[in-house]
Amino acid sequence: MSHAPQEQIAPLLTTEGWELLASLGPYREADSFSVNADLRKAGHSPELVAAVLTQSRLRTRAEAKFGEFARQMLFTQAGLEQATRLNVAARHAERFAKAGISHVADLGCGLGADSMALASMDIAVTAVEMDETTAACATINLMPFPHATVVHSDATSVDLDGIDGVWLDPARRTTSTSGTKRIWDPEAFSPPLSFVEGLAAGGRAVGVKMGPGMPHDSVPANCEAQWVSVGGDVTEVTLWFNTVARRGVRRAALVISSQGAAELTSGEDFDGGPVAAVGPVEGFLYEPDGAVIRAGLVADVAERFGGHLVDEHIAYICAPELHDSPFARAYKVLEVMPYNVKALKAWVKANGITVLDIKKRGTAVTPEELRKQLLPSKRDTKHAKTATLVLTRIGEERVAVVVEPVTF
Template sequence: MSQAPQDQIAPLLTSEGWELLASLGPYREDEAFELNSTLRKAGHSPELVSAVLTQSRLRTRAEAKFGEFARSMLFTQAGLEQATRLNVAARHAERFAQAGIRHVADLGCGLGADALALASMDLTVTAVEMDETTAACATVNLIPFPNATVVHSDATAVSLDGIDGVWLDPARRTTSTSGTKRIWDPEAFSPPLSFAESLAATGRAVGVKMGPGMPHDSVPAGCEAQWVSVGGDVTEVSLWFNSVSRPGVRRAALLLGPQGAAEITSAEDFDGGPTAPVGPAEGYLYEPDGAVIRAGLVADVALELGGHLLDEHIAYICAPGLRDTPFARAYRILEVMPYNVKALKGWVRDNGITVLDIKKRGMSVTPEEVRKQLLAGNKGGHKGGGRGAAKTATLVLTRIGEDRVAISVEPV
């Protein structure tokens, strides 16, 4: 039976626990069993050893979100799952700083990622967390910032007198002995979305982090909704009210990656905006980033590329020429075939294809199952070549009107 989060944190909040944790190198799964035995033989209690190894593992996982800062922070499993990546938290903090906000309440601060980013910009931060163990972690994580205070309290019960900005990251998961489970209803979040709207009604600058799958009809009127993608992974939609929302922006897709940041915005509501023409599969196929799709900006990107949609309900774009864009991945179209498993299996065999990448939209098929079907019995031979001459291919399965098609493409 796994230990409760508090049992994994309390032993670390001692001089022995903190020193032992600091003495460990990067966590390695293949060394964990031996290290466990070594630490126990050195006289450390089983509870402390378990807590230290768990924390070491979480710190290693957290480096993807927090970089080198993770090495001196405390984490819980559930807290790390929901924690904002540090580069995204910095974007949140910039909003408040640029709006001239001086004191921000981080309600539902979790492990303190956003509070850390806010405090690093010299803003006064009151970080509020209802879970005692998570609040203890946030207190440790914010020790370097004297301008940040952690309050163990219900976010809806804290006085906001003198506070001109509010950031909320509502809890969207429930935790039990079997792990965490995602909640989908915004009114079941803690605190609920309606609470954030009530704060915005007071005129304060309010920002709210929501899950990226938030339906458009759940986005409140009068706010800016910005979907954020990090390295192609859509991480959140943030809602911005009052002075932290941008004039003339109703929805946006912000992409953060190795090449920097790129953003596309629209002043139109979700049922407005331009429409793109529909046309054949030709030239180049573009696969929009998930944030672009979530924000309903596929048509905007299609027009920017001088292209068209394959189907008005499916997020694939085609254009006659290759255009550089951060908002979609480009593929050269090689061949368009009807979707027929028997015929496609012959195509795979004749071309000696042994590695097959399958993408799909608008079709109720499972790429893994289709791949198994198409590669079944294929020994790698092909016309014009010997056995063993392997070949990689990419197939895009989709609909064009009523027709189901398989498009052979080559990544650019």
């Protein structure tokens, strides 16, 4: 999955390295130079100091995904980028537990996030990782779980006899000296989607995490596709096959926020479901969550709100009533104007606006550039007046909608 140099991890797998890493407080970039100097002055080798500081930085970054568990884990840069957040991994594991699966092979386990979640539910886990450094990290991360075993091997060549569930998180990035680069073709993933479909054809419970931008026509016909967003960011689409797929659910949007989790599902294929009407910009404007958009469920939300789209190709909904929903952000429509920079600049000046939030969909305008054009160079920071503009297209006409965010 990732290819961090072996030497960056090896020094940490010694008593000296592990104790030194544990002795460091939270990583701060501003302090890293002096900490480096102090550790080297204390007699630690440059290789160990570099490894410890790199790991300390990764642990601090990993807290967003792993919480306090991050302090006891080992990471690689590429592994952390692709690792599943622990609260999402717990939902993956729940699927296998509810289906009564007793032994899961986590093929391409990376740093072991999903394996940790599975093992914490008393499911036996065979965690398979081809990259030696990443496998070493996973071994450390899974040490608290006696039901988990790490195997350093190619995911496609593991014997699955006696294993009734398979989880996969294929590598969707290539790593080079210039960093990591995302791959888009599901057949170029490691392992490829066709390998996953082959596993599912045998009747096993199979789940696979894919990138959220996966096109609908690449989604296999015999699975459930669940798009997941966390805190407004769409993190993945998971494909579920056989006993871990829910009956009557073809596609779903799972929205996880600080308020909890909510899900919208449809039994229809991607070209089915309700067709939303198209109407004027009025009342309240709704910006659907990214998972709702990716799952093709915008029309379902419009129907739920008794609303309509402002353009059949653009994911903005208008409805006469105000709805508090986890599936869309609400704005009150104040004014609708044709998109014209000169007119907008005059509007900004006339209203004394000093802070401008610009949202857009269906138009090539760059919000940062437009903001520079519209706002005065000298602004009254003591008496800041904020406004929100939504730029979009209605047919061929570009419009600017003045809105007010609604807070519940």
